[in-house]
Amino acid sequence: MSENVITVSKLDLWYGAFQALIGVNMGVEKQKITALIGPSGCGKSTLLRTLNRMNDLIPGVKITGEVLLEGQNIYAPGVDVCALRANVGMVFQRPNPFPLSVWDNVAFGLKVAGQRGGPQVEEIVERSLRGAWLWDNVKDKLDHSALELPLDQQQRLCVARLLAVEPNVILMDEPCSALDPIATAKIEELMLELVKKYTIVIVTHNMQQAARISDYSGYMLLGEMIEFDETSRIFTSPKDKRTDDYISGRYG
Amino acid sequence: MERHFDEELNDLKHRLMKMCALAETMIGDAIKALVQRDAAVLPAILQHEAEVNRLQVEIDEACFRMIALRQPTASDLRFILGAAKTNTDLERLADQAVNIANKAERLLQYTPLKQFVIIPQMTEIARGMVRDSLHAYVNRQPEKAREVIQRDVQLNTLKKAINAEMLEFMKSDAATVPYALDIVLVAHNLERIGDHAKNIAENAIFVVEGKDIRHGGEPNRWAD
Numbered sequence: 001m002s003e004n005v006i007t008v009s010k011l012d013l014w015y016g017a018f019q020a021l022i023g024v025n026m027g028v029e030k031q032k033i034t035a036l037i038g039p040s041g042c043g044k045s046t047l048l049r050t051l052n053r054m055n056d057l058i059p060g061v062k063i064t065g066e067v068l069l070e071g072q073n074i075y076a077p078g079v080d081v082c083a084l085r086a087n088v089g090m091v092f093q094r095p096n097p098f099p100l101s102v103w104d105n106v107a108f109g110l111k112v113a114g115q116r117g118g119p120q121v122e123e124i125v126e127r128s129l130r131g132a133w134l135w136d137n138v139k140d141k142l143d144h145s146a147l148e149l150p151l152d153q154q155q156r157l158c159v160a161r162l163l164a165v166e167p168n169v170i171l172m173d174e175p176c177s178a179l180d181p182i183a184t185a186k187i188e189e190l191m192l193e194l195v196k197k198y199t200i201v202i203v204t205h206n207m208q209q210a211a212r213i214s215d216y217s218g219y220m221l222l223g224e225m226i227e228f229d230e231t232s233r234i235f236t237s238p239k240d241k242r243t244d245d246y247i248s249g250r251y252g
Numbered sequence: 253m254e255r256h257f258d259e260e261l262n263d264l265k266h267r268l269m270k271m272c273a274l275a276e277t278m279i280g281d282a283i284k285a286l287v288q289r290d291a292a293v294l295p296a297i298l299q300h301e302a303e304v305n306r307l308q309v310e311i312d313e314a315c316f317r318m319i320a321l322r323q324p325t326a327s328d329l330r331f332i333l334g335a336a337k338t339n340t341d342l343e344r345l346a347d348q349a350v351n352i353a354n355k356a357e358r359l360l361q362y363t364p365l366k367q368f369v370i371i372p373q374m375t376e377i378a379r380g381m382v383r384d385s386l387h388a389y390v391n392r393q394p395e396k397a398r399e400v401i402q403r404d405v406q407l408n409t410l411k412k413a414i415n416a417e418m419l420e421f422m423k424s425d426a427a428t429v430p431y432a433l434d435i436v437l438v439a440h441n442l443e444r445i446g447d448h449a450k451n452i453a454e455n456a457i458f459v460v461e462g463k464d465i466r467h468g469g470e471p472n473r474w475a476d
Contacts, residue, residue, distance in 0.1 A: 208323060235325045237462030244326045250253055 003030045005169060005199045006051060011065035013046060015058065020046045022223040024065070028169070028216075033191060033200045035214035035231065037207065039251065042220040044203045048171050051201060052088035053081055069169075086113075089162035093174040095154035097146035097161070102129075102138050105146045105157055109165040124164050132160035133190050152183030156190060170194065172202040176209065188213050207247055211235045219243045257322055264314055264335050265390045271307045271342045272386040274300045276379050278349035279445060283375045286356035286438065287368045297353045301346060308343040312336060330462060334455040338389055341455075345382060345448035348441045355434045355441075362431045365421055371435070374410045374442040377403055381449035389456040397456035400449060407446040414439040 006028035013021035021043050028034050028051075036044035049055045050067055053074060067074050074084055086109065097105050106125045107117075115121055125142075129135040134156045138149070146157055155175060162170060172191075176184040184206075191200055191213055204210050210217050211231060218228040219238070227234065227243045238244045245251040278300045281293040315336040318324060324332055381400050388397035418432035454466050 207325070211325070236329060238326055247325045248328045249255060249257070 004028060005030045005070060006201075007066075007068040008047070008050075009066045009068070011047070011050065011067065012063070013043075013050060013055065014060075014062040016060040020223050021050070024220075024223075024225045026218055026225060026228055028199060028201055030199050031195055031197070032215040033195050033202060033213055034216045034218065035210035036201065036203045036218050036220060037205075037210050038220035038226075038246065040205075043223040044218075044220045045173055047220065047225075048090075048173055048201060048203050051169070051171055052085050052090060053079075054085075054090065056081065086165040087167050088169040088171060089165070089167040090171040090173065091155065091158050091162065091175045093177050095151055095158055095178070097149075097154050097157050099145065099147055101143045102146050102149070102157060103142040106160050106164050109161060113165070128160040128163040129157075131163045131194070132156040133186070133193070134160055150183075152179050152186055155179065155183075155187060159190065159194070167198065169199045169201065172200065174203055174205060177205065184209070219246060221246070257318075257324075257328070260314070260318060260322075261328070261331065264311065264318075264332070267307055267311050267314070268335060268338060268342065268386065269390060271304055271311070271339070271346075272382060274304050274307075275342055275346040275349065276382055278304075278346055279352070279375065279379050279382070279442075282349045282352035282356055283371065285353060286359055287372060289360055291357065291360055294353055294357060297350060301350050304343055304346040308339055311339040315339070327459070330459045334389065334459040338386070338452050338455050341448040341451045342386075345445045348445045348448070352438050352441045355438050359431060359434050365428060365431060365435075370410050370414050370417070371438060371442070374407055374414075374439060377407055377410070378442045378445040378449070381407075381446050382452075385449040385452035385456065389452055389459065392456070392460045394457045394460045397453035400453040404446050404450045407443050411439045411443045 004027040006026075008024055008026040008028075011021055011024040012019065024043075024047060026034075026047075036047060038044050046055065050063065051069075051074075055061050055063070063075060069084070069088065072079075098108060100108070103125060106128050107121055110121055110124060126135060129138060134153060137153055138144075138157075141148075146154060149157060155178075159170070176187050179187065188209065191202070194200060202210075202214065214231045216228065217231045217234040219226045219234065219240075219242070221242060227238055227240045229238070234243060235247060238247065242251070278297050281297050284290055285293050315332050318332055319329075322328070381403050384396060385400045387393065388400060415436055418436050421428040421432045451466075454464075457463060457465055
C-alpha cells in the first residue's frame with residue numbers, strides 16, 4: 001500500500017510580485033525517489049525548498065496552500081523549523097562541508113542538539129559515514145579537514161552529516177551537477193541504497209539521471225506542475241505534449 | 253525547436269517509405285506475371301528484393317545507432333522502436349512477393365483453370381493495406397491505422413473463397429491439383445501480406461498513442 005510522506009496541495013509562492021509556484025499539487029511516496037524536472041526557472045528548486053521551509057529565509061516570500069509532512073502542515077504556526085530541517089534534510093549542488101574535520105562535520109548536528117561526545121556519538125558518526133558509503137574512504141583520516149576530500153566524497157560527507165540527525169526525507173538539489181560521471185554514478189548508487197530507508201526528492205537537470213534512479217517524476221514549467229506520474233510512464237508515454245517536447249529535447 | 257535529431261528521424265522515415273514502395277511494386281509485379289502471363293517482370297522482383305534487404309540492414313543499423321547515441325525518450329523512443337518492427341514486417345511482406353513470383357513462374361507452364369477474379373481483388377486490398385499502414389505510421393495517423401486493420405477481414409474472407417473454389421477443381425479432376433494448390437498458396441501469401449500490414453498499422457497506433465493493441469489487446473496499464 002503506497003503512503004505519501006509529503007502531500008503538497010494548491011501551493012502558491014510569490015517572490016515579491018513574481019509568482020514562482022502556481023497551484024502545485026504533489027504527493028511524495030514513502031521510501032521512493034521523486035524527481036523534479038523542468039527548464040531553468042520553472043520552479044522546481046523553489047518547490048524543493050518549500051518542503052523544509054528553506055524559502056523562509058528569502059525576504060518578500062509569500063506562500064499559500066499546504067505542505068503536509070506526515071499529516072502535519074509544516075507552515076502551521078508554532079512549527080519548530082530546526083526540527084523540521086533535521087527531519088527533512090537537504091543536499092546542495094556544490095558539496096558544502098564545514099571547514100572542520102571529517103568527524104566534526106558529521107557530529108556537528110549532534111553537538112547542536114546538545115550531545116557533546118561519548119560512545120553514542122562515535123557510534124552515530126561511524127553509522128552515518130557507513131550509510132553514506134564513506135567509512136572505508138575516511139576511517140583513517142577522521143581528523144583531516146573535510147575540504148581535503150575529493151568532491152564526490154565531500155558530497156557523500158554532506159549526506160553523512162544529514163544521516164547523523166536521522167531524517168525521514170532527504171532533499172537533493174542537483175547533487176551531481178558538480179561531479180564527473182564516475183562520481184555521479186557513486187552518488188546515484190548511494191541514493192538507490194538510501195531509498196530503502198529514506199524518502200528522497202531530487203531536482204535534476206540530467207534527464208537520464210531522473211530516468212535511471214527515480215520512481216516518480218514531476219515535470220514543471222513556469223511554476224506549474226504540468227505532469228506528475230511514474231517515471232517509467234513519463235519517459236515512455238507522457239500524457240502532456242509539453243512533457244514529451246521537454247524530455248525529448250524539442251522544447252527550448 | 254528543430255533538432256538535428258529530427259533530420260535523422262526524417263531520414264529513417266524516407267528509407268521506410270522507399271522500402272514500402274519497393275515492396276508494393278514487387279507485389280504488383282508478381283501478380284502481374286501471374287494474371288497477365290508476363291514473365292518479363294519477374295527478374296526485377298529479385299533486384300527489388302536485394303534492395304529491400306539492403307534497406308532492412310541500414311534501417312536496423314540506424315535505429316540501433318540512434319538508441320545508443322541519442323538516448324531517445326517518449327514519442328521519439330516509440331517511433332524508433334516502431335521503425336525497427338515495421339522494418340521487419342516490410343522485409344517479410346516483400347519476401348511474400350518473392351514467394352508469389354516463384355509460384356507465378358511455375359504456374360505460367362499451365363493453362364489457367366479460369367479467369368482471375370479474386371486474386372486481383374486480394375492484391376488490390378493487400379497493396380492498399382501496405383501503403384496505407386506505412387502512411388499511417390510515418391504521418392502519425394491512428395484513425396487511418398485502425399481503418400487498415402479493419403480491412404484485414406476482407407482478405408481472410410476472400411482467401412477462404414479461393415480455397416473453396418480450388419478445392420472443387422481438385423476434387424473434380426486430380427490433374428488440376430498442382431495448379432490449384434499453387435493458387436491456394438498465392439492467396440495465402442497475399443493474406444500474409446495483409447497480416448504484416450496489420451502489424452505496421454498496430455505500430456502506428458503505438459507510436460501515436462503509446463498503446464499496445466496487439467492480440468486483441470487489453471489496453472495497457474497506462475491507457476486512458
